[in-house]
Amino acid sequence: MTILTLQSSYTPSPIPVLKHANFDRIPSWVSLKSSTSSVKIEHKQGQVENLHLVSLSKHGKLNEAFEFFQEMDKAGVSISPYSYQCLFEACRESRSLSHGRLLHHRMRTAFENPSVLLQNCVLQMYCGCGSLEDADKLFDEMPELNTVSRVTMISAYAEQGLLEKAVGLFSGMLESGDSPTSSVYTTLLKSLVNPSALDIGRQVHGHVIRAGLCSNPSIEAGILNMYVKCGWLVGAKLVFDQMAVKKSVAWTGLMIGYTQAGRSRDALKLFADFVSEGGNWDNFVFSVVLKSCASLEEINLGKQIHACVAKLGLESEVSVGTPLVDFYIKCSSFESACRAFEKICEPNDVTWSAIISGYCQMSQFEEAIKTFKSLRSKNAAVLNSFTYTSIFQACSVLADCNIGGQVHADAIKRSLIGSQYGESALITMYSKCGCLDDAHEVFESMDNPDIVAWTAFISGHAYYGNASEALKLFEKMVSCGMKPNSVTFIAVLTACSHAGLVAQGKDYLDTMLRKYNVAPTIDHYDCMIDIYSRAGLLDEALKFMKNMPFEPDSMSWKCFLSGCWTHKNLELGEIAGEELRQLDPEDTAGYVLPFNLYTRAGKWEEAAEMMKLMNKRMLKKELSCSWIREKGRIHRFIVGDKHHPQTQEIYEKLKEFDDFMEGDVFQCSMTERREQLLDHSERLAIAFGLISVNGNARAPIKVFKNLRACPDCHEFAKHVSLVTGHEIVIRDSRRFHHFKEGKCSCNDYW
Template structure:
């Protein structure tokens, strides 16, 4: 009955306009007609003067809060035409909506309307306008309004100074600050915070000190938030001593201050100090958040401190934060950098919602652990999910394709990265150069290099090493001279590429000059890697005594590679005495290195010393060592086909061996042919048959029956190619007219018309 009595009290003139009671709907200002009360003359209802325009202003506020600024502007004009006043609250709502939506054009029009209709707007309203112009990045309009303001209070000064500070315009922000102080307005913590946060470079440290002194004179040293900002300002300006001094004098420390100082030490590579500070923070019972864990885990990763990292990880698990992406991702990165790939995988699996940085970390970990195929699987799953990717992911995938020599996938990934705009400038481009070089497509590598506007050291090094790896010594050295002309400084890796180029071409004198010029001319100190290159150059050229003298006389302790280079030269040039010395050192440094045993056996066998050869073989048997299995692979129609010695498992085995028989009669070698690393049986009567079954021959034969006649045959091998198979490839290229490329563990061999790019010097 209460509802009936309520309805009966409605004025009769309203009830008379309707025959039925309308259904009650929720109130919505958006449904109010635009002209609801603008034609007041048509109604006999008299509205009190102090309530005039209430409904219109409510409608205006509703439109602004819904973001319907165009409709709000139109209605504003209609209200002005009808003489309905706009109250300050409506203007405030409109201006704040323009500020929130960053709509400068609407803000300017509303400001003009306010000027026409309101003589003396309040300071609050003018500050709203000032904030709107700052939020819309129109500081010129903001400063113009600021100058015209009838009354500038502390809020006005803070608004404009903060806006200039956020844009990094220190001259403007500190100029305004000086004027404010001169005008007698006392600065508060807010304005100091804004100014201090804008100081983030060592060049403005002195300004920061002056602001700090003013904070002290203003009596704000007991304000924890402002002193925390002072400490962080010193961190960003690179003055850690000052930051620590301020931190130590804080009456009450908070987690932000602790974290800021820990981050400062970490960024300055003072990681041990950062971790000590973290331990103190834990011992003093401060609450730890995601951010501080991300910082200390980065410090642990930089130090490769696995023990402490595991302890911190345990604490994270105890707090239940391991599923948080901002904590879980640094945990993954820590384990990746500490070479604990399995732990990295487990940590990654516990992240509830991994982001692009998480995926990048685990894919990088796969590559570092040699799990290149798994990294490609992860990448493909990401693409299927249409997940967010970043340039670091693509750079890692380029490296994986490089290691796998997978040109097809690499080219597809390259195209996808271009489409998404995620080819990292210089780093990603340099990785592409290396990828195409190692996939046998030096033409693509050149194009990738030439597309870089200003190649850096890494890019130049990548293309120099690419040509060196392909045996193009003259082009590699030409590029090195170009690099020098472009005033790009070479690094250690660049010189490894230069010396490798010399090694593959037998340029002994040139290599010696480059090695001697590294320190005085380029400021790059030679390392054991550069001396090993020189040892290899001497050994390949048959200058075995010079190589031995360099090993004995260099400033570095010879490593495994030093002696292996000499041993390889002794095998090529049949020097048993030096070979024995080199082999002894190889096996002393690494008793599991099978190549040392194989080369020494072959040397003894070559000189007819079968008793010594049998002893070497028995040593391998006693240590249960087996030579790494030779494997060659070729890609046909996007599928990789792998072959091992005497492989009979391929579906087209019969066709492959039939093709091989076509060439066998013309390439038979007499039994005096030199043995090679691939001769693992040590049984001479079986040698001829083994040569026919070598893995690269099977791959070449498969390429001949599977690829179009005009397509190049590109074969990859995990070990050094033997001389017999090298001659076989030359013969096939001459008979068939096909271009054949073999990449072995040392370099690329390009065969055409019976000739090899190495000129039989490898």
């Protein structure tokens, strides 16, 4: 280290005023190590050294400052109270608790009775470093307390959620005769953030009134926000109405309260008043009002707000552009969302998350994944936990466990798995990809699974066809003290439906309200109709529909119609089809299923009439699509597909099963119909799977389909599993089917 020698001829200059000092001019290499020609420095000559110590502290050079501090100590140069103050501030800003404790110990030896100002600096340092234990101890030891001391501790308690201690300290101030300043009130009001604190908030409000501080703008805003956070909007509105001057923060604060309480109409009315009174619009106002428009799907009003944003030239601002994107997405206007997105100069993580969520909402799942991959390679900083949750959902729909697993690993690496919805989305993704072991691993890794996670795991087993395991999980969940919700019972009833557990399903429906305090909705009754219909109890299903406390909706008749098709009941199927077409004329099931029933019964004129009705209403049956993953690539097939590079091999493989098409197991009177069945997408996918495994009988063939598997193809898969010895897994739009040795895991309940 370079040595600075102080000669005896040195005459100290007056200390410059610190606030005007240029600390950069004093080099950081200054040392107090003296040479043999040096003279002993007198304490009053330590002004330059203290000035340099302050400089290092204020420039955040904490390690250098402490090194110089120790040199001063060794040289016998006293450290001024102001130097200590600056050092404590530097420790607080860098959250260096170890340095702060060391400095506090040194201060105790240097000053027998430190001033309350210096003690407060130590107190603020401990609070800033998050050591409330040290702060508590010091606070109790301080012989003299002032308002700064108490405000510091009240703020620290409030920030840590220790409301009882914060309020206790506030009460102590009042009992000691101290008059709390406005900062004490604002600090305490900020800590009152939930309904349980409302009574305390009212008492604090009362003290504010008695202290004559109601006209203080910051306290007024604090009281209003406190009432909003505590859920007492009546009180918030009273405070708002009594304000002499209503600033934008007050307007937006109350609007937020209305929006969070689901009173978006009131929020928009308040916004209209804000505009009529000539309020100053800012970015936050736009954000709040657009959220209200989104919740009500008020597309026209939202567009007017957008026009104001454009007029003010704020479209490129991320704080305004992001709420615009979110608004259009929630109003299902994705093209407008994309245009708003393109206007934003620097989209942040929330913006990108919103646009990826929009892709998923519009069923553009592959585009969502493509956007995610691009972001990950170019600007990973804008990824957040919500983005990963959306991608998990996209992989779930696409049944792409390969990409889903990679994204899961990446989310773990970045610590971006949402603790609530992210983990539940992972469970759903693995379940729908047929990877229940991975879903189980995610579930078991959760410290305290919430109802969303439990429901996702129960749904996974129900979807997989493991009804007994799903119901065991439900009972285990209840025994753990977790209260089921409406969605949980949908999963439970679905499990019963897929296993033909009619009596158990009815028992769960009947005990929902009585035992679990969950009121059944039409969705739960539709599940029960599905249970009866799948089991072939069509008369019981019809009777149940007539007696249930809800009018049957389109889904009620759709479930019943599906049962009529499965169990070949044309008479009841005609009734169900007519009811479904009246309630939802756009649903193709109301035409396709009756058409299938008529053709099976040989009623060609009636079948043709169904097709005429569909054509008249310009309806088209959703195209059947099946896909299979092989060596990291996805191979897709549609009905009659002949575009695959291995088309010839695929059809030759299917011809090997001609005996099944002609045999007793599969009854079909029409040659043309048999040829059509040969072209079904799931059969093409199965044939490709058989070619790809190259005789490896241990490798299961996994096929995914966007629609429900047809009964004929279901029988075909059973036959193929018996003849070839291969296990075949088909995931259709309703559930998983495991075909092994000529049997299906669904036991024909599907």
